[in-house]
Amino acid sequence: MESVEVSDTVVRVEARTTAKRAACPGCGCWSGRIHGSYLRFPRDLPAAGKLVVVSLRVRRFACMESSCPRKTFAEQVPGLTRRFGQRTERLRSTLVSVGLALAGRAGARMTNVFGAPVSRNTLLRLIASLPDPLTSAPRVLGVDEYAQRKGRIYGTVLVDVETRRPVDLLPDREADTLAAWLAARPEVEIVCRDRAPFFAEGATRGAPQALQVADRWHIWHNLGQAAEKCVYQHRGCLRPSPAPPDEPQKEADPAMSSPWPTGHRFAERTRAKHATIHALLAAGHSKRSVARQLGMGLNTILRFSRATTPEELFTDQWQSRATKLDAYKPYLDQRWQEGCTNAWKLWEEIKEQGYPDGGLDPGFWTPETLGS
Ligand SMILES: [Zn+2]
Structure with missing residues (x-):
């Protein structure tokens, strides 16, 4: 240390290196022949709120090894500088910690707060330059796809199911890619995947020793779809139980009072989505994560999460608008319950009762009208 000068806002530190020799980064040979010296100004962490300006004199050594491609090299101070580094090691490791905790934008705002401002891209570059953490091959491997650009570019994400x-x-x-990855890791005992054929084939070829299972989400999803389909096909067997006559109308089951009869596909789908979203939210998933998992927009998730029952969503969507159809709804409800779900037939029936047929009259689109 040559000098330290403290003012109101700045601490100026002048320092120089004192080592007699330095090791060449090219060949590893030690050299004591000094070629020259120059000043470096590595940025440092602020001290007690004051900016620290370091002026460090380092030397350039000549490499004595004749076979070494490097003629000269600059010395580094362990724990303080690194080759091409513009920051001290302690500032660098602090910024890395901020980046790992908060990532780009939030991290950049945080570095502003403690007086070492850097851009979000700098934080991301620091994280990207970290060595990959060592991971052992998992025993139970989860395989799923992820989108780099939704609908365009998909990749495969591999997860250790036991450590999550x-x-x-x-x-x-x-x-092929999955098979090659698995072939290099024979420790994998179980592959947990969805039902995509490329994952099945890759797992079979790359890890013939492993047991393949469908992941829980897809089993529940497929089971849910199968149950919905089955119930829908047998909706004719379902009859709403007649409400006791003394029970006030208000306390009736909301599903019965909804504008759409049970079994309507929009209503059923909305109820199923509502239940799924609320179950995931109750399990502690964030709204953003639920949106990702279900492939739905964040706004849709927000709308569903606001509604305590699915019927509130029907009110949003359908109930508030008066339409010409309103007068015919009781009749349509009754016909639907009787099992007539053919829209064309229902339309012809209410047309006979006076429903305005407008331009949708099938007779309008006869060959004669089209030809004329
Ligand atoms: Zn050398």
Whole structure:
């Protein structure tokens, strides 16, 4: 240390290196022949709110090894500088910690607060330059796809199901890529995947020793779809139980008072979505995460999460608008309950009762009208 000068806002530190020798980064040989010296100004962490300006004199050594491609090299101070580094090591490791905790934008705002402002891209670059953490091959491997650009570019994400941590990302969702990854890791005992054929093929070829199972989400999803389909096909067997005559109308089951009869596909789908979203939210998933998992927009999730019952959503969507159809709804409800779900037939029936047929009259689109 040559000098330290403290003013109201700045601490100025002048320092120089004192080591007699330095090791060449090219060949590892030690050299004591000084070629020259120059000043470096590595940025440092602020001290007690004051900006720290370091002026560090370092030397350039000549490499004595004749076979070494490097003729000269600059010395580094362990724990303080690194080659091409513009910051001290302690500032660098602090910024890395901020980046890992908060990522780009939020991290950049935080570095502003403690007086070492950097851009979000700098934080992301620092994180990207970290060595990959060592991971052992998982025993139970989860395989799923992820979108780099939704609808366009998909990759494969591999997760250690037991630790619930992502293990690797593959750039595509091809059977060959997955097979090659698995072939290099024979420790995998169980592959947990969805039902996409490329994952099935990749797992079979790459890990013939492993047991393949469908993941829980897809089993529940498929079961839900099958149950919905089955119930829908047998809706004719379902009759609403007649309400006791003394029960006031208000306390009737909301599903019965909804504008759409049970079994209507929009209503059923909305109820199913509502139940799924509320179950995921109750399980502690964030709204953003639920939106991602279900492939729905965040605004849709917000709308569903605001509604305590699915019927509130029907009110939003359908009940508030008066339409010409309103007068015919009791009749349509009754016919639907009787099992007539053919829209064309229902339309012809209410047309006979006086429903305005407008331009949708099927007779309008006869060959004669089209030809004329
Ligand atoms: Zn050398």
